[in-house]
Amino acid sequence: MNQSSIPAVWMRGGSSKGLxxxxxxxxxxxxxRDKVICRLFGSPDLYRTQMNGIGGATSSTSLVxxxxxxxxxxxxxEYVSGSVSIDTDVIDYSGFSANLSAAVGVFxxxxxLVIPDKDGGYCVKILQSNINRQLNVYLPIKDRQPLVSGNFPIxxxxxxxxxxxxxxLEPGLGKLGRVLxxxxxxxxxxxxxxxxxxxSLLSAGGNTVFVRAADVGLQGTEFARDIESKRxxxxxLELIRCIAAVEMNISPTIEFARSHQPSSPKVVLVAKPQAFVSAQGQTITAQEQNICCRMLSGGLVHHAYTGTAAIATSVAAQIPGTIVEQLAVREEESESCIxxxxxxGIFAVDSSVNxxxxxxxxxxxxxxxxxxxxxIGEAFYMD
Structure with a gap:
């Protein structure tokens, strides 16, 4: 055969999809291993479509x-998370997909791999190997299987x-769990x-660079097409990301960050709460948000928001002096759900910061x- 296959499951977790x-x-x-994974996804693809594989050609759908x-x-x-590059043969393991973590519990x-002993709530304890931290995923169980249907929107x-x-648990990735x-x-x-x-450079959940949207000529309410049309x-923003990667000691050089770590750190554009119309046509008022953000991963604007960036944003909003805290609007300083x-739309994260x-x-x-x-089935790749 000129093709080989491997058992695979395609899943959605949060606003991401992965193999x-x-x-x-x-x-x-x-x-x-990484050669096989890249071939499964159809990478590298200079057309940036991953047409010859199962990848979705976006940062939120090219995940393993x-x-x-x-x-x-x-x-x-144990859960190893990889962000598969679209146009190169690189898989970035320097961060992880928190959105997909929910699907890890279901999987x-x-x-x-885990057999619940009763119906109701059940906690799957996961070692997130990329950052060596514990994830607890609380699943609703019925007939000892995950209950995935319901009325909860995200x-x-x-x-x-x-x-x-x-x-x-302990999302701080710095020495002794520090988040700055x-x-x-x-x-x-x-x-x-x-x-x-x-x-502001945060290492909480994932490595994240926060920049005022206004400082780079943006409002903070743009859609992906609006930002990506401005080459x-x-x-x-990519240059800022790479310089920050060196400053954060996660990349030895700017070029290494560009070529080998395209997904970490994330870049978040930050603005004060303001009204805008979401991608689904819903009006998001300033009153229902604490902060207004747009996020880039893998050089592209995310259609929603990654879980790791959301964790970092929630943490940063509670630390006096960060760019997020300066622009955020909170009713009380003790407010922990950001x-x-x-x-x-809206992504709410509750974090405990001290x-x-x-x-x-x-x-x-x-x-x-x-x-x-x-x-569920077999995924094929070219030998």
Whole structure:
């Protein structure tokens, strides 16, 4: 045969979709494993369509989840998350998809990796291997299977589903769980050809660069097409991202960040709460949001908002002096549930943030998603 196949499950988790694979079905060595995954997705593709694979050609649909049973008795399963580049043969493992985490819980039960002992609420304990943190995914169970149908809507996804609570423990990725990547609430980056740009660099859930939308000539209410039509703005934001990656010590050079880590850090454009019409035609008022944001991943504007960026935004909103905190509107300083407005609507994240020993840390972050299996079968790739 000139094609090979591998057992695969295509799933939606939150506002993302990904290919779920069991680690035992993949080649043992990382280089060979990643070659197979790229071929499954149809990458690299200079047409940026992934037409010769199953990838969806966007940052939220070109994701892989590699699942295995955990050898650690503290966890049920282990979850490796990869962002598959569209036009190169690179898979970025420097961050993870928090949206897909909800689907990891569903997958674990449906595949028999976890067997609930009763109906009702059930917690699947997941080791998120990319960042070495614990995820708790709380599933509604009926007849010992995940209940995925329900009336809970999430922005960025048509239809409704059963609510699935996702809880990330100790989301701070810095030393001793610190959430400020450089220890500063905000700082200036020197961007060649542009000048100085104020940013806040957060390592909470995922590595994230926050920039005032106004500082790069935007309002913060634009849709993807509005921003992506401005090639100079996209190039500027990518350069800011790469400079920030070096500043955050997650990339050795700007070029390495550009070529090998296209999905981390994320870039978030921040603005004060303001009314706009969502992608579904609904009016989002300023009163129902704490902050208005647009987010880029893999060089493209996300149609909604990633879970990791939402965690970082929620944390940043509670730390005095960050760009997010300066622009956010909260009724009380103790308000921990931050409602983030994005092109698809509102993403609410509740995070517990405290200052300890002069450093900011986060104990946990919680949000609610929906998830379901879309396809089970064999995925083919060219030998």
């Amino acid at each position: 779920f694979l069991l680690a035992g079905d993949l080649p043992k060595y990382e280089r060979e 989840a590699i699942i295995s049973e955990s050898e650690d008795p503290e966890f049920d399963v 674990a039960v449906e595949q028999g 922005s960025g996804v048509s239809g409704t589903g059963a609510p699935i609570k996702v809880e990330l 990547s450089t220890g500063q609430t905000s700082q200036l980056l020197d961007v060649p050809g542009f000048g100085e740009v104020a940013v 100079e703005t996209l190039n500027l 409602k983030i407005a994005h092109p698809g 200052e300890k020993g002069g450093f900011w840390v986060a104990e946990k972050a919680t949000f609610t998603r929906t998830a379901r299996t879309l396809m």
